[in-house]
Amino acid sequence: MSDEINIIEKAISHFTEELEARGLRKTPERFAILREIYSLGGHLDAEDLFLHMKNQEYRVSRATVYNTLELLVEVDLVKKQQFGNNITLFEKSLGYKQHDHLICTKCGKVIEFCDPRIQQTKSMVEELIDFEIAYHSLNIYGLCGDCRKK
Numbered sequence: 001m002s003d004e005i006n007i008i009e010k011a012i013s014h015f016t017e018e019l020e021a022r023g024l025r026k027t028p029e030r031f032a033i034l035r036e037i038y039s040l041g042g043h044l045d046a047e048d049l050f051l052h053m054k055n056q057e058y059r060v061s062r063a064t065v066y067n068t069l070e071l072l073v074e075v076d077l078v079k080k081q082q083f084g085n086n087i088t089l090f091e092k093s094l095g096y097k098q099h100d101h102l103i104c105t106k107c108g109k110v111i112e113f114c115d116p117r118i119q120q121t122k123s124m125v126e127e128l129i130d131f132e133i134a135y136h137s138l139n140i141y142g143l144c145g146d147c148r149k150k
């Protein structure tokens, strides 16, 4: 089994347990939304996800997509990222690889980057200031290459 399929299977079984524990129905729509987020990968906007599912002939309402996303955030299967005042994107949290974000303020594009030196800085700061870091968030704003060409 490839890692990717393995992670999707794990996410599905975790979601099944959470739905049961909360007394919520295990509807196919809820699982379809989870599958899409995990198979598409990257950073997704709720509206884009809804349109994507509609195009694939899934019978889901906008409300179901939005509510399911919130539920998935609550059970830690999806991360909700707020970029600036008006960009909210979702990304899978199982099999999540540490990365930070570059956000284009013109087109809203989000680019991932990973720099191991950030991890080193965290370790150094923890020692220097006696602080236990739980998580970090680093978002860098500017203009992407495409937008600068225009």
Ligand SMILES: [Zn+2]
Pocket: 104, 105, 106, 107, 108, 109, 143, 144, 145, 146, 147
């Ligand atoms: Zn741009």
Ligand SMILES: [Zn+2]
Pocket: 043, 091, 099, 100, 101, 112
């Ligand atoms: Zn990300």
